[in-house]
Amino acid sequence: MTGAALAVVLGAAGLVAVTAPAAYAATPSDEVAKLPISSFGAMVVDDAHERVYVTDGRMSGSGASSVLVYNFEGQRVGTLATDQPASGMALSADGATLHVSQSNRILAFDTATQTRTSAAGTPYDATCGREVAVAGGKTWFTETPYSGSSYCDRPENVALLYGVSGTTSVNTGWNSEGRLKLESGPGAPDRLVMGQAGAGSAANAFVTTFDASGDTLVRGPQRRFADAEGKGALDLKDIAQSADGKRIAVADAAYGTRLLDAADLADAPVGYQPLPAGAKASAVAFSGDGKYVARGAAAAGSTSDLLIQPADPTDGATPIEFAFDGELDGSRVVPRGLDWSKDGSRLFAVTSDGVYGHWLHVIKPPAAQYDSRFTGTLSTTPAKPVVGEPLGIRGKLELDGPAPAEPVKVEAVRKDSDGTTEVAPAKVAADGGFTVLDVPDRLGEATYTLRFLGDVTHRPAEDVTLTVDVAKAATAIELTAPAEATRAGGVEITGKLTGQGRALPAGSALKVTRTDRFGTTGELTSASVAADGTFRIKDLPNKRGRTVYAVSYEGDDLHSGSSAEATVRVIS
Structure with missing residues (x-):
């Protein structure tokens, strides 16, 4: 991330500025298309027809494949059929022809009609994929003469550079190891740039250029990047x-x-x-x-x-x-x-x-971006977080410049003893307020990191954190007892155990004690709690006078204990 790490506490609520996220997330104003591919080969942009071509670069298998065609809005508008898996592509200088490498040929497609116009044979029926470039009005491609994807990235592989002449391929005589990458561009239409890749971590890979204006390639400057100790290799x-x-x-x-x-x-x-x-x-x-x-x-x-x-x-x-x-x-x-x-x-x-x-x-890059920031202190509702209960974290986000076209979101993660968990993002209201909602499920310290990754017109805000202590959920016991009873008729007390957070386990045992008017306390048979939290206590007191019944729940891993008393006057 960019920027210096900060550790500035802004008030008792624990709002802390940390390292600023260096990026903003893609927003609804950016078109996104899920590609039906499991690997990527190449992409070419055709401005004249407003199309984007994509290949999957599949390096194994065989059989018919295709080039995916999208428009400038990210919508798929067609395919170009190939006989074998396709990898590299290049557009001719005039934009009229798309050159596509399939495993055994270099195909040419008319970009206006989307039809295949020619095919040039290649020296190997390879499955390692090829790079394709157009420079000096000619088509060039790389070749790794191996079949089977497990061999493609071996550093000792021979890598060859070929040109296309009519419907045949011509070896240029320039060889390497590993793989080769090619690049050309309209700024220097006669220049071909070639670089070495996939040659192993110990290799001192090169970049070089060629003048492709004549019948044969003429090599220009070349450079390797490692120093005398072999460090800094490309x-x-x-x-x-x-x-x-x-x-x-x-x-x-x-x-x-x-x-x-x-x-x-x-x-x-x-x-x-x-x-x-x-x-x-x-x-x-x-x-x-x-x-x-x-x-x-x-x-x-x-x-x-x-x-x-x-x-x-x-x-x-x-x-x-x-x-x-x-x-x-x-x-x-x-x-x-x-x-x-x-x-x-x-x-x-x-x-x-x-x-x-x-x-x-x-x-679509905007003309300008504006700053954003979290302001004030974060607060929680309830003030004391409880395990298993909804927790709201409230804050405010300020956005400079124009208001966003659609509500932006604040993202959050929770880090506790169980690890890091993503929390559902919260929409930011027009006044900048937001509430991140979570249900903490672990006792003890939990740290929430809130971040705004920005949108198309706003830079990201510095992350803020809030550390809270998540307590056990409270419980309560309610008792219903008669005011008076007899020793012969006995005492019947009903009650209910309730708790916040996660549901209390059925069958929980409650401790029950009886204290008579002489101060003698005895423990009765425990009361079992039903699934709905209710329980019933029956007793035959042996003393007359004021009798106190105490019922207590010792709690569990997620709930605190509680108790209640009921006083009954035993009259006979």
Whole structure:
């Protein structure tokens, strides 16, 4: 998370400002589509036809598959059929052709008619997936000549670079180990950027460029990143070229976002600020209008998974930050999972839950963001929390700038002896008030952390915490006894045991004592409580005069004890 950790107590209620969450969650104004895929291959944005193409990058199995097609509102509008699983994709410079890699061919589709127009054979029928890029008016693709997904990421694998000529593939002669990633861009249409990935933690991976304007590739500058001690090696997840072609950004999971000078691959004079602590870079993309850069990451909890900021690193504007942390949003940006519309009005992001779920987000970056903050002190209702009873935590959230289009929510988690539990979020009223509702189920100390992750126009607020001591639930005994009785007729007392919180267990035993007018106390047979809490006591007193019956409940793990007395005058 960004920002310094704070520990400032604001009043007796225990409101404490802690490390600020560095991101805001996706909101209803962001379109989100659940993708019917269990893995991710590639995403391509077609501005001319306002379509987004997605492949699942499946690296095992065979048989017919498809490219998923979405519109700019995140609605699925079609598919492009492939004969085998599809992985990499690239759009031609004029946007008229979509090149798609399936396991045994490079297919071409007309983007206007959505029909297949040609297919170029590949040297291997591979299941490891391919990267595809278009540079210098030609199509290029990577090749890992292994079948079977268990071999795909072996660091000693041979990785090859091929070009497409008509309906055949041509080996460029450039080889590597592990895997290769390719990138091209409109800012430098004749430049192909290639980076080494998946070559093992001990390898000193490279990034290099090629001039693709001629018949053969001409290699330009290259760079490796480890120092003399082997530290700092590249862990490549994504590559992007700036809109003007002067900069190359690299998503390096071991370092963050590297910004390089395209001319020599040296570090740019000014780089981007570090990603939030704990976030590992996974994706990077420049908007086509040159204004923005988006940086994706894999991060836990409310730590940022996505930052959107000016492409110029010298611009001091605060990044717009997103946290994806939910069953309906995913929890991280996948490698190579970012792309922009050409005018920069939309960012498309693919997120994953780290298992099988994937989502497509259509994000419209706002022109500005405003601050938010929790104010005052938190209070609870009731003042003394009780296990098993509803607890309301009341507070206030201030939002600068325009009011949100829809009510925002405050999220909360409870940490107690049983671990950390998510609490249902609370809507914030127009005046900023909110009440988080919970039912604590453990005795002792419980700490609630409240957070506002922001919305499209508001930055996140600093988290606040409230620590409470959860007590046992109270119980009470009610007795109904006669004012007078006889020794012969006996005494009958009825009663009821009630309690807050969770239901009292049926069959609980109540202790019953009798004290006569001489002060002699004796214990009677215990009374058993029925399911509805009622009980009955019968006694044959042996002394006349004032007699006191005392009934007590010793309590249980979740309930405190209680007692009650009834006085009966024994007249004969």
